[in-house]
Amino acid sequence: MQAYDSLVDVLDERAEQQRDQVAFSFLAANGRPALSLSYEEFHARARHIAHALYAHGASAGDRAILVFPPGLDFIAAFFGCLTAGVIAVPLAPPRRVAGRDAAANIIADCDPRFGLTTAAYAADLAGRGVGSLTSRDLAWVYVDEELQGPAIEQPETCRPGRSNLAFLQYTSGSTSAPKGVMVSHGNLLENLDMIRRALGHSRSSKHVCWMPLHHDMGLILNVLEAFYLGAGCVLMAPVAFLQRPLTLLKAIGELGAEVAGGPNFGFDLCVTRFRAEEMRGVDLSGWRVAINGAEPVRAQTLRKFAATFEPYGFKPSAFNPCYGMAEATLLISGGKRGAGAVTCAVDRAGLQAGRVATARPDSDAVAIVGCGKALEREQIVIVDPETRRRLAADCIGEIWVQGPHVAAGYWRNAVASDETFAGQIDGETGAAWLRTGDLGFLNSDGELFVTGRIKDLIIVRGANHYPQDIEHTAQAADPCLRAGYGAAFAALASSGDERVVIVQEVERSHRARIDVTEIAERIREAVVEEHGLAVLDVVLLEPGTIPKTTSGKIRRRVAKQLWETGELARMAVTGRRPLSAKASSQL
Amino acid sequence: MSDVGNDQAALTAWCVSYVADMLELAPNDVKPNAKFSRIGLDSAMSVQLAVALEERLGIVLTPDVIADHPTISRLVAYLSTIRSNPAA
Numbered sequence: 001m002q003a004y005d006s007l008v009d010v011l012d013e014r015a016e017q018q019r020d021q022v023a024f025s026f027l028a029a030n031g032r033p034a035l036s037l038s039y040e041e042f043h044a045r046a047r048h049i050a051h052a053l054y055a056h057g058a059s060a061g062d063r064a065i066l067v068f069p070p071g072l073d074f075i076a077a078f079f080g081c082l083t084a085g086v087i088a089v090p091l092a093p094p095r096r097v098a099g100r101d102a103a104a105n106i107i108a109d110c111d112p113r114f115g116l117t118t119a120a121y122a123a124d125l126a127g128r129g130v131g132s133l134t135s136r137d138l139a140w141v142y143v144d145e146e147l148q149g150p151a152i153e154q155p156e157t158c159r160p161g162r163s164n165l166a167f168l169q170y171t172s173g174s175t176s177a178p179k180g181v182m183v184s185h186g187n188l189l190e191n192l193d194m195i196r197r198a199l200g201h202s203r204s205s206k207h208v209c210w211m212p213l214h215h216d217m218g219l220i221l222n223v224l225e226a227f228y229l230g231a232g233c234v235l236m237a238p239v240a241f242l243q244r245p246l247t248l249l250k251a252i253g254e255l256g257a258e259v260a261g262g263p264n265f266g267f268d269l270c271v272t273r274f275r276a277e278e279m280r281g282v283d284l285s286g287w288r289v290a291i292n293g294a295e296p297v298r299a300q301t302l303r304k305f306a307a308t309f310e311p312y313g314f315k316p317s318a319f320n321p322c323y324g325m326a327e328a329t330l331l332i333s334g335g336k337r338g339a340g341a342v343t344c345a346v347d348r349a350g351l352q353a354g355r356v357a358t359a360r361p362d363s364d365a366v367a368i369v370g371c372g373k374a375l376e377r378e379q380i381v382i383v384d385p386e387t388r389r390r391l392a393a394d395c396i397g398e399i400w401v402q403g404p405h406v407a408a409g410y411w412r413n414a415v416a417s418d419e420t421f422a423g424q425i426d427g428e429t430g431a432a433w434l435r436t437g438d439l440g441f442l443n444s445d446g447e448l449f450v451t452g453r454i455k456d457l458i459i460v461r462g463a464n465h466y467p468q469d470i471e472h473t474a475q476a477a478d479p480c481l482r483a484g485y486g487a488a489f490a491a492l493a494s495s496g497d498e499r500v501v502i503v504q505e506v507e508r509s510h511r512a513r514i515d516v517t518e519i520a521e522r523i524r525e526a527v528v529e530e531h532g533l534a535v536l537d538v539v540l541l542e543p544g545t546i547p548k549t550t551s552g553k554i555r556r557r558v559a560k561q562l563w564e565t566g567e568l569a570r571m572a573v574t575g576r577r578p579l580s581a582k583a584s585s586q587l
Numbered sequence: 588m589s590d591v592g593n594d595q596a597a598l599t600a601w602c603v604s605y606v607a608d609m610l611e612l613a614p615n616d617v618k619p620n621a622k623f624s625r626i627g628l629d630s631a632m633s634v635q636l637a638v639a640l641e642e643r644l645g646i647v648l649t650p651d652v653i654a655d656h657p658t659i660s661r662l663v664a665y666l667s668t669i670r671s672n673p674a675a
Contacts, residue, residue, distance in 0.1 A: 243634050273638070517616070525627065528624050532630055
């Protein structure tokens with residue numbers, strides 16, 4: 001690894017070595033560049049923003065929330081914070097119809113001094129009444145208005161070092177109890193270099209990124225990695241990709257990008273929106289690394305994508321399924337460049353029972369996709385989560401990780417940090433392990449397969465949702481619903497994507513006179529407004545019938561099994577059609 | 588006028604069927620006058636509906652079209668104004 005002490009060193013070096021080359025471009029919805037910044041221009045923007053923070057009295061270790069629409073301002077603000085020694089806290093832009101102030105608990109947790117945004121976006125947020133994001137308790141810095149002023153002249157003594165925090169990544173914890181992963185400059189530099197080596201990147205590895213930048217996969221695996229390499233990163237707005245996914249593929253071809261990807265659903269989207277006339281002349285042969293991560297990778301998705309886009313030069317060897325999480329900065333495992341995906345056929349019943357058995361020709365097999373191998377300087381082990389003993393190859397257990405990219409813990413949360421970052425293997429001493437909470441196995445080649453989760457986390461389109469948050473929203477949708485007697489879990493829709501199912505008891509006093517359809521609609525409305533999630537099914541239950549443990553905890557897995565087998569005593573059919581009746585989709 | 592009326596009825600029926608399909612609901616449970624949020628449509632589905640309408644009608648819509656016209660009835664009414672008045 002080069003001798004960097006922080007990302008600020010990387011920023012300075014890029015500006016010195018590659019002044020006039022393009023660091024970042026942002027594509028308009030039509031696929032044409034709307035804005036490009038050279039390394040020198042980008043460096044100047046970051047320093048102007050750092051100066052503005054100093055002018056507002058920033059001192060090292062202050063926190064700043066970053067709230068931006070898609071574009072390059074977020075990245076400049078992020079590096080502005082790093083330059084000023086301020087800890088950046090990226091937040092998701094609030095949805096257009098925000099039912100609830102999702103940022104409020106994060107702001108309460110990280111206690112920021114600054115809010116960074118643009119003047120136009122601040123006006124937009126104020127017009128929408130997003131309370132915490134227009135709070136007067138924060139010193140707001142409009143980064144687009146700071147570019148005319150002086151740039152910072154940074155005294156060498158103020159430069160951040162490897163042990164200083166660069167940013168807090170809030171992807172963990174429920175909305176009511178968010179947990180901010182403390183990512184240091186050292187963690188970032190280590191993981192960026194691990195990614196470089198694992199994926200075989202070089203300065204010619206141009207990236208195209210459509211993922212939101214408050215998502216760690218967009219920020220680290222694309223924006224920061226490309227910057228670290230000096231390779232350049234072209235960005236497009238997430239909504240532009242969702243609307244016209246083939247724009248991404250055209251950009252990859254036209255710009256000669258080597259690296260692009262996203263969660264599994266993005267690959268499905270490219271296939272369902274495929275139109276031959278739009279792909280005419282597009283050459284994907286230069287696409288070397290098609291990253292697939294942040295949600296389960298499906299063998300069928302990879303097959304269909306390859307079949308659709310091989311005629312345009314796409315090479316299936318470019319598929320690079322990977323696995324990671326914010327607690328390990330980002331990447332935990334990834335494939336070797338050019339090796340393609342490793343799939344393995346296992347016995348379905350065995351997998352559900354937590355065992356890996358190679359499928360026999362006559363058994364019910366399921367194809368699972370490997371997420372690559374451990375990175376250099378990292379160890380991955382599989383541990384029995386109950387006994388904390390190491391497990392052998394091909395045994396399913398909890399995935400534990402050790403390495404210089406593992407963060408020190410959660411911001412001001414010793415209890416949660418201890419639960420997650422202080423794993424000790426039975427009978428061994430030595431450094432603590434990160435307990436990922438994910439289940440999986442390593443095969444005899446060291447390929448990691450992720451098969452499930454210990455925690456009941458719901459992942460939809462690469463975003464994490466906690467079932468207790470969704471259950472709380474559902475229960476608050478109508479007074480006839482029993483608080484604490486509901487279960488939310490993820491299930492596969494017949495389209496193949498994960499959606500949330502709500503199983504909920506009604507109050508005894510109401511059960512004779514409720515309008516089941518009306519209540520189900522209220523729950524659907526509340527969940528889509530508060531969490532942005534479409535509900536696959538709402539099941540209302542008689543009081544006292546939801547599965548609970550003897551100590552009163554909701555048994556979500558059991559509820560899901562009963563739902564799958566149709567054994568739940570639903571009060572009335574609340575809408576969902578039988579699967580067989582589903583008409584073929586027009587798309 | 589009756590042609591426009593027929594068009595609107597046909598497009599409404601198509602939207603109902605399309606939305607029901609995405610949400611895996613029975614078409615009876617998708618009311619043209621219910622807000623999309625009430626039916627439970629998320630933002631990715633809104634984009635999908637807008638794109639499907641673009642392809643069906645051969646027009647270009649903004650990403651906000653569903654948010655600006657938040658029921659099937661209002662969306663269809665809006666679409667018929669832009670289709671009968673292409674210069675607008």
